Amino acid sequence: MSSPWIEGLRSVALEVPDLAQAESFYTETWRLEVAARGNGALCLRGSGSDAFLLALHQGGGVPRIRHVTLRARSAEALAAVAAQVEPGGGRILSPVQPLDEEAGGTGFGFRDPHGRIFQVVHGDARREPSASTRDRPLRLTHVVLNSHAVDETQAFLSKVLGFTLADRTVAIAFMNCNSDHHTLAVGVSDNDALNHIAFLMPDGDAVMRGGGRMKDAGFPIQWGPGRHGPGNNLFNYFIDPFGVVIEYTAEVEQVDERYRPRGPEDWKWPPGRVDQWGISPPPGPTLKEAQRRVLFVPS
Template sequence: MSSPWIEGLRSVALHVPDLAKAEDFYTRTWRLEVAARTEDALYLRGTGTDGYLLALHQGGEQPQIRQVTLRARSHEALAQVQQRALAAGATLIAAPHALTHDPAGGTGMTFRDPHGRVFQVVHGDARHEPAAPMPDRPIRLTHVVLNTHAVDQTQAFLEQALGFRLADRTAIMAFMNCDRDHHTIALGISDNDALNHIAFLMPDFESVMRGGGRMKDAGFAIQWGPGRHGPGNNLFNYFIDPFGVVIEYTAEVEQIDDSYVSHGPEHWKWPSGRVDQWGISAPPGATLKEAQRRILFAPS
């Protein structure tokens, strides 16, 4: 346990231009299931205990990220996060309150970091009984990667406001840890502050590969993969959804504890021509890189 306040990543909320199209893709092709719906929002769950993983809200023509939701370890942690986030330069959007309009319920607070990213922290939200992992279906979210034009400042904010710690740092990314997963939030070093990608945990290697084949059959090419990352040691296949959002199937994420030793860019170097441990797939192309810069946080 690195963060005394944050247990992990619960969900990500997006604005999308077409909820019906989103439901068709994320249920039939990506293989989530509908947890709840309202007139202008859709909530999708995996096979794990979380009430939902992905909240899709009706928006305009350009998709946007609405917020990243983290789960607090206790109700008392919400007050601690509020105090620490404000001290670190955040703007409070909502103090801890009952989430009566959220299908998962619980108590939550919301803030905007100094660069415009919106985080919600919840406790006491509804959970499902754990089910046996189902082949080729996502279980939960394992991490979200957010671009940052000021990586040192953003890293310091996550450390001060949320109690995260640096797990590893490469030439292009800082991997931030709060619990057992090697990273829950990673920071992509960039010149903007967009959503880089959302990673969905699959049960195993076979599911990552079969999911890749199913996506390819449905007309969604593998943009990067299959491969195995260095930091986190996880398997990966990357895709772009119908709205331009980058999504990842992953498995075998490294589990760490407070004894884990962080490494810097000098450690995470590959031989010429490689960008992952295996060296099978080509590096990410221009299409993927552009998509990883396109989805910005919705303004206030």
């Protein structure tokens, strides 16, 4: 169950109203590190090998998402994806070219038929993983994007990026490109906003310690602790200071060609439950509203 072209998720770029406040939150509380800064932008890395996980840009009064960055398996794979975009119904925003950003490499940008913006890169810089990973995000594990037309979005991700369907519930299509159960997921919605960004923690203890740290800093758990059905991952969901939904997760299910996708009939919970454990109440209106508020910048 792997894409022939896409290796995985590298980073997400956001616009935020206050870059200094964002730096304080994402370094002191969320526990990322500054990788680079300048020209109204800030790159933040985790403890893994990616040069950065978040690129934060000074924006206006509301947060917006600039793009989701995926890493291609090779230069040939990068070219293959670029060649698929327009036949698949998307639009190239920038051609394949050397990238002037912290991680360098070669890449291009495109917009899908509903306005979501992606960047695909190859040859970007890696770094030695940190010796200290305790309670710190390692990397991004998935991004969930809303869609008013889930079947169309699923078809586009399959045709252009080579993603396959891992599982489908009544609310989400989980899309796979590597050994992680899902890397992109498409949420049923009436808009095409960012739903949430998931950060992989070293283990379940780190997910819980992170939840306590966030609570102490005035950011309560919005949903969790729990264990999802599709993906089998542990989770705690939060809302950052600007309204972006972020998740600490761990123990993401690892899959291969033997995994068989299941549908909505296979993912039904007993009354009152929305995850395997049933400890925490379902997501409330505050989280649900935040999950449809952060829109892509116009392209």
